[in-house]
Amino acid sequence: MKNMMNNSIFRLVTFSLTCALSAALQLCLSPHFALAQEDPVFRVPELPDVDPARVQINTDIVERDRSAVAVPSFEDNGAPSSANSYPNPQGSRGNSGNTGSGSGSSPSTIFSGGPITPSPGSPPPNSTQSGPQGQSGGFDVNVSVSGGPQMPTLSIPTLPGMPGSPSSSPGSPGGQETMNSSSRSSSNGSSGGGPTNGGSTSNSTSMPGDVIASGQNGSQNSAQSGSTNEGSQGGGSDGSSSSSNGTLVDSTTNGTSPTVTEKTNGTTAVAGGGSARIRVLDARLEESFGVFDGMIISEREKAQNEANAAGSDVMGSSGAGGSGGADGSGDSDYARVLDEAIVIASSPDNSSGGGMLPEGAKVREGDFAYNEQIVANIPEDIPDASDDDVVARQLREAAMSEPDADLREKLWDEYRRYVGLPTKTDSE
């Protein structure tokens, strides 16, 4: 009897333990637990009125299927038309209206605030749907990673009146179920802000309480950045944007290229079709062209200054009987090399800088048409420089480089006097 009781107690204890273990195991395998324990990328802030069990974040990066994409169209006020927008089921997500960043007037806007309505079975471009949307009481967060580690990105300035700014995350009025997500990816230039040095490193920083996509952000190829989204969904509202309700995604490429700062408020969604995105990319290209041109021109100016300095040195050493003048050709070598240093410039129209075409070279399409080459105005009675000695050559050069007309004429007179030509003043 005692054995039977002991056996029953043992069985009871064993059963209880098994149940406890099962419960624990089930808890461990639940999505939320898995997210919190295993996913190092996303951190979902505590939301007081949201059941954490219903929060589900899909970290898949879904390839875009443009054919199935219903592109939200933009109206002039920047709000997508309702037909192509994703609805906010609760309608309670901050400014649900038309405060999307980069209104329709901005061709480079791809993100927009406002209500968004999913087309059946068709995820928006650059967004990920990881489950049924618009569930009551849940919320969706789609994090758009824009600006890869090496991608120059375009900075879209904050529009007036738009809540949220890079320096402040006001959150939502009244402390409603808001999610402030800020993802900042920055590419630091490798040479102290050199215009084209960006992309060598990528730092992803996170703000407290933000939804961070740092891991993905750092690992994604920038070619796909801006088109790769990570979504999380639960109850509440849709926020298929880089930020929601006054928060921002700021993709900054430090010192190298402009940045894209997309700000959305309330429920936002990836919007804009292929052409809009192409315009954005074109704008990025143009911006980086400008930076690149600036860098090259700056390099050339620096080189030119060095050439001038070196020329002065050569002239100085030549005059002092240094190595340049050892064969009596130091200054002529200097002048010759300076002439040779002027190469064919082929800069595009939107860059400054000049160049001179060598003799015999033909202007061709793509060459820099620099029509303002300084042609020295040599009077007709001045012979060519083949018989000039050192003094005559110096006088000639001084006259040719003199911008003031009166002084120039005096210098030419001096030259004439020196070489034995009748001067203008004599003839007058």
Place this chain on the structure above:
Amino acid sequence: MQALQPNQHAITGLHKTCLLTGLSWLLLVGCATQTVKSTSVTPMVEEKGIVAEEELLDVAIGIMDAGLDDIPNNREELTFADIRLAETQFVSWQVSKTLQSNGSWGIVRVNPNELENTDVQVNGKIIQSDGETMVVDITVSDATGRQWYTKEYKEVVSRFSYDPRQRRGNDPFQGMYNRIANDMLAWRKKNLNNQQLVSIRTVARLKFAQGFAPQVYSQYLSTDRRGMTVVNRMPAANDPILARIDTIRERDYMFIDALQDYYANFILEMNAPYTEFRRLSYDEVMKYDKLKADARRNMILGAAAIIGGIAAVQSDNAAVRYGAYGGLFGGGFLIKDAFSTKDEAQMHVEALAELGDSMQAEIAPKTITLDERVITLTGTVNEQYTQWREVLADIYTEEVGDVAPTTRSPE
């Protein structure tokens, strides 16, 4: 056997001596070389007609190979590595300047990077450069992979080539550079028709485009069985991607132009001391070569005289014996003189080494600085190019609607 009479012995010994002397003389004559030096510069042939814009080939001059691994043993002590490295830039610049000035080509640039996207590529190797003689190996090819030719150019200049009045602002070896330009022009005229010229330019353009958008333009080019790149089909005239890449190509030209400024500065700084070094080096090399030749000749003569003397010293004829003694004595003197001459030649080598060390100390930091600047700018530009490639790939994906491969994040 009939015994030889004493006078017969004398005649035989005399014959032997004469024979040996004659052989020595022939040997010396055979060893002697005659070098003709001229201060005249090969004139440059210029294009007479007008070349259509689409047929003007751009030329990229690669930085020459220093050829330090192929220096002959007898020239090793006259060659200085740092100076040779600087010469690689100098010679490339001179070739570039010469090609640029004859108006037969498009844009001519010195390019230290990949040349395959340029219409015509010129590569070279410096075989010898000592102030007196310059030997370079030049290879010319084009964007389609067609090898134009490989040819060795040699120029021996006289002392007067370093006279500023004689140089008239040109490099002492300008004649060699002119011959390179003339040969290139002659080859182009002889072997390429207008259609081929246009094709070369098209291939170069598409190769550049392929480098930036391989997913778009790889199908436009292919390689035929001869290994040459051919155009399969042409992109549309209003191809937007190609228009963007053309814009990038303009930036590439700007980048190369910036490099030209670097090289120009380097040449500017290098030119005067380098010319002076070459002038002094010319003298030293000339003296060295002459003394080496004298020493060699005296050594051979002395050896021949000693051998002849030893052969003749056994003669019964007193005159022959005395002659043999004289030969032995003279031979010994010649050999001693050869050694003295060699020592004197070595002094010139040391003087040359001193010159070279001084020049190297002056030019090596400049070469290093130039290399660093070129590498830094090239790296920066390549990084930018990488970003542009990615943006172009994005644009292409948007325009075509293709599904771009995405990178899955680690989960």
